[in-house]
Amino acid sequence: MSIKDKLIGDNPLGFGTAPLGNMFRNIPEAEAEATVDAAWDNGIRHFDTAPFYGAGLAELRLGKALAKRKRSDFVLSTKVGRLVLDEVEDVSARDMGEKGGLFVHGRPNKIVNDYTATATLRSIEDSLKRLGTDYLDIVYVHDVAQDFYGDEWLAKFEEARTGAFRVLSQLREQGVIKAWGLGVNRVEPIELLLDLQETRPDGFLLAGRYTLLDHERAMQRLVPSLQKHGADLVVGGPYSSGVLAGGSTFEYQKAPPEILAKVERIKALAARHGISVKAAALQFVLANPVVASVIPGASRPERILEDKAALAEKIPVAFWRELREQGLVAHNAFLPL
Numbered sequence: 001m002s003i004k005d006k007l008i009g010d011n012p013l014g015f016g017t018a019p020l021g022n023m024f025r026n027i028p029e030a031e032a033e034a035t036v037d038a039a040w041d042n043g044i045r046h047f048d049t050a051p052f053y054g055a056g057l058a059e060l061r062l063g064k065a066l067a068k069r070k071r072s073d074f075v076l077s078t079k080v081g082r083l084v085l086d087e088v089e090d091v092s093a094r095d096m097g098e099k100g101g102l103f104v105h106g107r108p109n110k111i112v113n114d115y116t117a118t119a120t121l122r123s124i125e126d127s128l129k130r131l132g133t134d135y136l137d138i139v140y141v142h143d144v145a146q147d148f149y150g151d152e153w154l155a156k157f158e159e160a161r162t163g164a165f166r167v168l169s170q171l172r173e174q175g176v177i178k179a180w181g182l183g184v185n186r187v188e189p190i191e192l193l194l195d196l197q198e199t200r201p202d203g204f205l206l207a208g209r210y211t212l213l214d215h216e217r218a219m220q221r222l223v224p225s226l227q228k229h230g231a232d233l234v235v236g237g238p239y240s241s242g243v244l245a246g247g248s249t250f251e252y253q254k255a256p257p258e259i260l261a262k263v264e265r266i267k268a269l270a271a272r273h274g275i276s277v278k279a280a281a282l283q284f285v286l287a288n289p290v291v292a293s294v295i296p297g298a299s300r301p302e303r304i305l306e307d308k309a310a311l312a313e314k315i316p317v318a319f320w321r322e323l324r325e326q327g328l329v330a331h332n333a334f335l336p337l
Contacts, residue, residue, distance in 0.1 A: 002232045004203075012291075016295035017062050018058065020036075020054070020299065037301070038298075040066075047062060048078070052103075054103050055106050059078065066131075076133065078127045080142065083123055092104055115164045119164075120167045137178045139179075139180045140205050141181070145186040153189070166199070185206075194231065205234045205236055205295075207235075210288065213243070226290045240281075245278055245281070265328060275316075280319070281310075
């Protein structure tokens with residue numbers, strides 16, 4: 001079981017649609033659709049979304065943009081664990097853990113966290129309607145981790161174990177979905193799920209925890225465990241929330257001084273070798289054999305073109321060697337040497 005063998009073609013670049021949920025800013029409808037069109041026109045056939053992104057807004061926009069495409073020509077993943085209700089709420093008052101304020105420009109529909117079996121089936125049904133499709137390829141259990149639930153995350157994980165995990169396993173066995181796993185921003189829930197005996201996930205979407213800036217913890221236990229179980233990773237947030245792509249945010253917040261200092265060292269090394277930091281960030285992620293795909297987010301068509309160019313950029317071996325010699329990557333990190 002794996003995610004990689006469910007993808008179409010040999011393009012490892014996918015599209016993460018969190019920005020289409022009006023993450024950080026109010027994105028015009030035409031710009032959102034043009035961004036999805038740009039992804040398609042540049043060979044992307046792997047699209048990831050979630051009800052959480054703008055309270056269903058990203059799913060609605062993605063579904064509308066992909067409606068003109070043949071459904072069997074692309075792979076679509078979404079997530080369960082949150083229900084989007086018809087009633088509205090104060091968006092600014094939502095408790096979103098470490099992601100507070102991300103979707104203040106999204107829809108005002110109330111979001112309820114629920115990982116039970118009944119909620120999982122309802123979430124899938126609602127997503128199918130918003131996306132305007134009759135099936136999903138991959139379903140991830142979303143954010144059952146410390147960054148949203150603090151010390152209560154294990155209780156949420158147990159709710160998912162007896163609810164969402166079992167439902168998704170049954171749906172996969174029935175052929176309703178092709179694969180399932182977790183979509184999280186922490187490595188611990190993945191490690192815990194891999195240790196369970198009753199369920200066998202296909203792979204995982206890990207955001208922000210396997211990047212050029214932050215990969216040491218994943219390399220310690222997670223990567224060996226994935227190799228042992230034959231599962232793989234889809235990597236989200238390869239630019240560490242923007243700081244590796246010219247921005248100033250890390251972990252969805254203002255980047256701390258030590259992170260900015262490390263980025264400056266990487267920039268200086270990249271400049272000496274005549275390459276872009278974006279290219280280094282993307283190609284670093286894909287050098288790991290457990291990584292099936294990388295799905296940077298984009299809210300403008302030009303960002304898609306930048307990602308495609310970064311993937312194709314030629315990076316000299318000397319850059320990677322110096323990166324390791326300077327201690328800017330873990331000693332055991334996979335490099336495209």
